Amino acid sequence: MWIRNAWYVAAWTHEIEPGRINSRTIIDQPLVLYRTADGAIVALEDRCPHRFAPLSMGRLEGDDLRCMYHGLKFAPDGKCLEIPGQKLIPRSACVRRYPLQVVGSWVWVWMGEADKADPAIIPPSLALDDPAWRLQAGQLDYDADYLLIDDNLLDLSHLSFTHEKTLGLDMPQWADERPRTVPLERGLRFQRWLRNHPPRGFMRKLGERVDVWNSYDFLFPGVFLQRTGFYPAGTADRSDGKAPECEPLFHRVDEQAVTPVGRRASRYFYAVGTRAQDIDPGKLERLFDVTTVAFHEDKRIIEAQQKLIDLEPGRAMLPTSLDAGPTQFRKLVDTMAP
Ligand code: FES
């Protein structure tokens, strides 16, 4: 059962280029997105009301979109402007327009009742060109239920195993210690120290050992906003296990959004980076590449997991203390379901 009254990430803003028609699917609903001359992005249902041809196979005419099956033309607000060979345009001749907002570099679409769309609840995310940060963005398509990807992001213990040679290298603490979890209105916050970590690669310059403060908010439907600060060893103890008050030596940022496309299809948007002063562009590329390799490690195991789940859908899983985050989040999702 889909949760319609929610904002979903449809695209990176740079994907919606002027003059181009884009088709997307969110919770099994086909959408067509394009920019009007003033740069605003429009999201309409990708279905001509006449005979249901996709409008994404149509033609942009200024700010309007013409269906290229029999030629009906629609304004950006969804109203029909022209029916070839017919003067009368019935009021019912319109396409559904979806509320849309741009926050940071993500295009958010509200899939439910338009009068309930509140932009204030859209999670805050960084713009890719924010001068304080250096960020690189990617995306990945999954043949899996979005909730399995959410589970993965709600339990970072898998870093020590799934990513033992990438993101979790020399960090058994991810699996051996549990984060502190705080409930949020539409999600959960996770915070923890990972003590006495030997930095690798270009981070060696930080010292022999560092303490790592990891904090992220995870919000419906699958928005992951993470900050990871690297501090001199001993900072965790001096902070009494709480959030550090000093500036980190190195500050990594990860922002991701999981969008359900269909029951077994999801799109995963991700950006990785650091404060601008922490890294030069060449090294950012390396950080991005390692992260992308790691995300393929997730994809491989989650898609395989999905296949086994679908072989025997009713079979019960074995609960462990690792599952606290995923379990709490699924309870929250259940309360949002119509
Ligand atoms: S299906 Fe669009 S004009 Fe006929």
Ligand SMILES: [Fe+2]
């Ligand atoms: Fe992962």
